[in-house]
Amino acid sequence: MIRQTLIAATVLFLAAGQAIAAGALRSHVAVTTDVVTVGDFYPDAGRFAATPLFRAPDLGTSGPVPAAMVADRARAAGYLEAATDGLRHVVVERLAVTIGLPQLEDAVREALATSYPDAEHELLDISLRGFSGTLLADAGARDPLTVTSVTWNRSSGRLTAAVRIHAGQHSRTASLSGRAMEMAQVYALARPLDRGAVVRAGDLIVKNVPRSRLTARHVERPEEIVGLAARRGIQADRPLREADFEPPLLVKRGAKVTLVFKANGLTLTTIGQALANGADGDIVDVLNLQSRRTVSGTVRAHDQVEVGLVHSRIAQLQETN
Template identity: 45%
Template sequence: MTRAFLLRLVGAALIAALAATLITLRPAAAATLRPHAIVTTDLVTLGDLFDGAGERAATPVFRSPDAGVDGALPAADALAAARAAGLAVDPTAIDVVTVVRAGTEVDEAMLTTLVRDAVAGRLRVAPESLDIDFDALVGPITADAGADRPVTLVALSVQGGSGRFDARLAVDVGAETRTVEVGGRAVEMIDVVVLKRDLERRQVVRADDIAVERVERRRMGRSALAEPDAVVGLAARRALRGGDTLSPVDLEPPRLVLRGEQVTLSYARPGITLSARGRALADGALGETVTVLNEQSRRTVEGIVTANGVVTVARGTQHPAAATAALTQ
C-alpha cells in the first residue's frame, strides 16, 4: 500500500514538471496587424503597425509620409518587416495598411497674424490696426504635429508709403522645411463714426443715427471721431449727409434757446420766486449765458440757460431789486 502510494506521488510529480515545461516553452501571443496607423514622427514603428508588439514596439521599420499625407503600406511588407525584426505575427486578411502622418494645419489666418505682427513692428503701428490683403489665396499647409513653431518668418520687406510687403515663411513639415513666398498689402485702418441718415442743422444726433465703420486711415483726417459717446446728444452745426464721417467742428451742444424765440425767465432767492415771458436775443446751449428782453418792460436781463426754453437769472448777476424790476415792470 505504501509502495503504491509512493508510485502515484512520483507520477503526479512527473506530470506537474512536464506541464510546467510545456507552459514555459509555449510561445508568446502573436502580434496583430492594424488596418490604420497614425504616426507623429518621421519613422513608423512596429508599435504603430501592430497590436501586441511588446518590447519591439519602438523598433522603426519604415519612413513616415509627409505631415498631413496618407500613405498606403502593403500588408505583406509590414508582416515581412515584423518577422525580420523577430516579432511573431498572426496571419491577416488585410491587404493594405493606411498610415496617416498627423500634422498641424497652417492656414491663412495663422499666416496673416504672423505677417501682420511683423509688418506692424516695421511700420510702428498697433497690429490690430492693420488689415492684411494677400495677392493670392494662401492654401492650408500641414506642418509637423510635434513642431514647437510650425511656421516662422525668415525674411520681410515693407514699403512704408504703400504698405506693400513681401515675406518668406518656413514651414516645419518634419524631416525638412518647406518655404512659402507671400506678398500683398498692409493697410492701416481706423474706426470712425458715420451718419446713417441726413441731419438738418441743429438736429440732435441719436444713437440710431450713427454707425461705426472701419476705414483706411489715410482717407480720414486726424479729427475724425471714433467714439459714439462723443457724438450722441450733440447737434449738427450745419446740414449733414448720410454717409458722412463726423469731426468736432460738425457738432455743437444742442441749442435750448434760440434767438428771437420766446423763453421763460426765472428768478429765485429766499422769499422771492419770480417768472416772466421774454424774447431771447441770442442762441444758447445748456449752461451758456444769454440776454433776454422782457417784452412788457422792454428791459433786458442776463441769465443762464437751464432747460429747453428756460433762462434762469443767477444770484449775483443782478441786484435783487434790479432783477425784480426787470421781470415785473
C-alpha cells in the same frame, strides 16, 4: 500661432485615445510624422510604443489599414498583446497645416511686430502678392511656416518678405511683396444723422483709416461727441470730425420758455418767448410775455432761462472797469 493651435488639437486627440481600454486598438490614428508606430495604434504599448510599423500617408491625407495586418506587425515587433479588438480596418491620417494667404499675412504680421515693436501690428492692413492657392505644411515641424526675412518702408507701406514652408521632407520658399499700412481707429455713424439730432453711443461704429491720413480733428474717443448734436446732416460710415458737432439746443427761437428771475435771495418764474436759439450756457434774449420787455438770460435747461445771473455778471464787469 499655427504651431500652438495644432499642438492643442493633437493633445486633445491623443488624450481621447488614452481613454480606450488597455490592449485595445484605436479605430482612428492621427500622426504628425512620416511613420506610424506601435504606440500610435495601441495606447498601452509601453516600451514598444516607439517601434515603427508603417509609413504614414502623404500630408493631409488618410487611408484604411487592415486591422489584422496592424496586429500581426505589432506582435512581430514584440508587442504580443496586440489584437484587432473586432475591427476590420484602422484609418490612419497624416495631419497637416494648410497654408494660404491668411496664414502668410499672420506670419508677416508677427514678423513685423518683432522687427518694429513700436508699430501697432494688430492694426496693420496687410496685402501680399506672390502666392496663390494653398500648400500643406508638415504638422510635425517645429515651425510649419517661417518668415526668413522682411523689409518694410513705413512711410510708403511697401514691404517684401521671404517665407519657408516646411512640406514633409522638403521645404518650399516664396518671395512676397505687398503693402502693410498702419491704421488708426476712428469713429463713424452706423446710420445717417439729421441736423440737430443728438449722438448716442449706439449710433457709433469703429472704422479703420490709414494713420497717415489721421488728423487731430478726427474723433478717436466716443466720449468726445456722445451727447452733442449734429451741426449738419451727416452720412453713415464717414469718419467723423469734432467740427461736425455742437452742443444740443435747449432753447429754440420762437419757443415758449420758463424765465427764472433770481434777485436778493428770491426766485420768480414767468413765461417768455425765446428770440434766439441757445445751448447750455448760452446767453439769449427772451421776450417777457407778461411785461412785454426783452431781457437777456443764460440757458440752464430745456426751455429754461435764468435772468438774475446775467445782471450779476454785467455788474461785475462794470465794477472791474
